[in-house]
Amino acid sequence: xxxxxxxxxxxxxxxxxxxxxxxxxxxxxxxxxxxxxxxxxxxxxxxxxxxxxxxxxxxxxxxxxxxxxxxxxxxxxxxxxxxxxxxxxxxxxxxxxxxxxxxxxxxxxxxxxxxxxxxxxxxxxxxxxxxxxxxxxxxxxxxxxxxxxxxxxxxxxxxxxxxxxxxxxxxxxxxxxxxxxxxxxxxxxxxxxxxxxxxxxxxxxxxxxxxx
Amino acid sequence: xxxxxxxxxxxxxxxxxxxxxxxxxxxxxxxxxxxxxxxxxxxxxxxxxxxxxxxxxxxxxxxxxxxxxxxxxxxxxxxxxxxxxxxxxxxxxxxxxxxxxxxxxxxxxxxxxxxxxxxxxxxxxxxxxxxxxxxxxxxxxxxxxxxxxxxxxxxxxxxxxxxxxxxxxxxxxxxxxxxxx
Numbered sequence: 563x564x565x566x567x568x569x570x571x572x573x574x575x576x577x578x579x580x581x582x583x584x585x586x587x588x589x590x591x592x593x594x595x596x597x598x599x600x601x602x603x604x605x606x607x608x609x610x611x612x613x614x615x616x617x618x619x620x621x622x623x624x625x626x627x628x629x630x631x632x633x634x635x636x637x638x639x640x641x642x643x644x645x646x647x648x649x650x651x652x653x654x655x656x657x658x659x660x661x662x663x664x665x666x667x668x669x670x671x672x673x674x675x676x677x678x679x680x681x682x683x684x685x686x687x688x689x690x691x692x693x694x695x696x697x698x699x700x701x702x703x704x705x706x707x708x709x710x711x712x713x714x715x716x717x718x719x720x721x722x723x724x725x726x727x728x729x730x731x732x733x734x735x736x737x738x739x740x741x742x743x744x745x746x747x748x749x750x751x752x753x754x755x756x757x758x759x760x761x762x763x764x765x766x767x768x769x770x771x772x773x774x
Numbered sequence: 775x776x777x778x779x780x781x782x783x784x785x786x787x788x789x790x791x792x793x794x795x796x797x798x799x800x801x802x803x804x805x806x807x808x809x810x811x812x813x814x815x816x817x818x819x820x821x822x823x824x825x826x827x828x829x830x831x832x833x834x835x836x837x838x839x840x841x842x843x844x845x846x847x848x849x850x851x852x853x854x855x856x857x858x859x860x861x862x863x864x865x866x867x868x869x870x871x872x873x874x875x876x877x878x879x880x881x882x883x884x885x886x887x888x889x890x891x892x893x894x895x896x897x898x899x900x901x902x903x904x905x906x907x908x909x910x911x912x913x914x915x916x917x918x919x920x921x922x923x924x925x926x927x928x929x930x931x932x933x934x935x936x937x938x939x940x941x942x943x944x945x946x947x948x949x950x951x952x953x954x955x
Contacts, residue, residue, distance in 0.1 A: 563899045563917060565805060568831050571917035571945065572838045573798035576789060578942045580842040644843050645856035714840040716860040773864070773953060774836060 580712070583643045587709030591636075591732075594705035598698040598733055606694060606740040615744070623666050624738035624749055631659040631757065632731025635724050639706060642721040643713025649720060656727070666746030685743035688752045694740075695733045695756035696763075702729035703764055707771045715772050722768020726761035733760075778803075779851040786850045790841070801834060808833050808858055815862045821869055828897040833861045835898075835949045901951040909944035912937055 615621040634655035641647050675682070685691075706725035715721035734753050743749075782800060789797035812826035812833075836857050844853045902910055908930075915926040923941075927934045 563831075563902060565827060565831055565834070566802075567917040567920075568834060568898060569798065569801045569805065570920055571913055571941065572801055572834060573794050574916050574923060575838065575938070575941050575945055576794045576797045577792070577938065580839075583843060644845065644853070645840070645860060646848075646852045714836070714843045714857060714860075716856055774840060774860075 583709065583713040584640055586712040587636075587640060587643075587706065590705035590709040591702060594701040594729075595732060597701040598736060601698050601701075602736045602740070606737070608739045609742055611742075612739065615742075618744055620666065620670065620744040620746060623662070623746060624741075624744065624753075625735055627659045627662050627666070627746075627749060628731050628734040628738055628753070630662055631656070632728050632735060634658060635728035635731055638724050639710060639721065639728055642715050642717060642724060643710050645714040645716045647715075648717065659731075663746055663750045667750060670746055679747065682743075682745035683747040683751055685745065685748040685752070687741050687743050688748075691737065691741060691743075691748075691752040692756050692759070695730060695737050695753065696760050697733075698736055699726070699729040699733035699756075699760045700763075702732050703760060703767075707764070707767060711772055711774070714774055715768075718768040718772035719765045720768070721772055722764035722766070723761045724764070725768070726764025727757055729764070730757035730760040779849060782854070783850040786841075786844065787846055790844075790846060801837075804837075804854060805830060805834070811858060812862060812865075815866065819866050819869075821866070825865075825869075829862055829865045831898045832865060832952055833858045835945065835952070836861055839946060839949055897952060898948060901948050904951060905944055905947055909940050909947065912940040913944040913948075916941060 609615065638649070638652050638655060641652055642649075670682075703726055706729055707722065710721055710725060734756065738749075743752075782803065785796045785800035785803070789800055808830050809826055812829040813823040816823045816826055816829075837854065840857060844850065902913065905913070911930060912926055912932075915921045915929060916923070921929065923934055923937050926932075927937045930937070932940070
């Protein structure tokens with residue numbers, strides 16, 4: 563087929579309108595998040611002492627940190643779904659959860675503690691954390707990648723990694739209400755490892771899934 | 775250069791608002807620029823430049839199917855060149871070469887560069903034959919026989935809506951097949 567002929571066919575199809583990437587991404591995340599919530603409710607559940615825990619600011623900080631990862635990562639993903647986009651001007655948003663963790667750790671350091679630092683960092687749930695965050699993140703990651711596929715990301719590994727961070731952030735928000743380890747040291751160690759694992763899966767999947 | 779790119783942005787805005795003729799004009803206007811860039815990219819990678827038309831068609835299909843990712847408040851050229859660069863890298867990679875694509879390949883076209891003739895090409899034409907019969911017939915009627923949607927509907931005793939659906943699906947599956955190569 564000659565190029566002029568192809569152009570004629572494309573012009574004839576001008577009336578077709580695809581849905582915005584944001585819509586597809588939001589819908590996918592909503593559906594996948596409900597799968598993760600189902601996993602959470604059937605396998606983990608909210609910790610029994612949640613009413614007392616809520617009075618502990620370090621318990622609340624966990625949700626602030628995980629959402630401070632998930633929400634900017636959603637915004638960056640959407641940005642990277644455009645072909646001409648790069649991380650420039652957007653990457654710094656990922657430093658917000660890091661800053662929050664540093665502030666949390668410093669605050670905890672200044673307070674009298676019953677447990678030594680090493681014990682707070684190791685906690686009791688490190689293995690749970692490394693299992694359940696990635697597990698609950700996987701359905702969300704799949705949906706995020708499918709949503710981005712509807713866009714035109716030209717940096718598929720980066721877009722995949724950010725999709726990994728967003729799904730880890732959402733999964734960690736669920737997990738945080740189950741976990742009884744509230745020390746920012748624990749969060750900074752184990753949640754971070756879990757998020758990096760999921761981001762690595764996203765970065766590997768990106769170039770395969772996000773080609774267009 | 776600036777003027778040309780502003781014109782593209784204006785045409786694309788018109789196209790999005792439903793002006794098919796403006797869309798047709800835009801695609802015609804960008805094609806020689808894409809062709810020149812594809813030829814330069816191929817030459818630099820040590821590939822014969824006569825494969826450039828396959829790449830041009832590949833880019834045009836991607837532009838068409840991904841145009842919803844263009845932000846109507848942003849200039850059109852950077853978006854277009856990002857898609858084109860991505861497709862060129864992809865095409866060179868498929869040909870098994872290490873790829874260095876210079877951003878400037880797309881940013882500038884030398885004035886007076888001879889516009890290469892459009893040659894009938896391989897990849898899209900070959901994939902067209904593998905499409906489901908209805909999609910292929912509709913695509914061929916509109917592209918090759920330059921029939922309108924209405925005439926095509928009459929010719930195949932289909933509704934206009936069905937022709938539109940077959941046309942879009944045809945273009946989408948063409949793209950998917952090209953990607954799967």
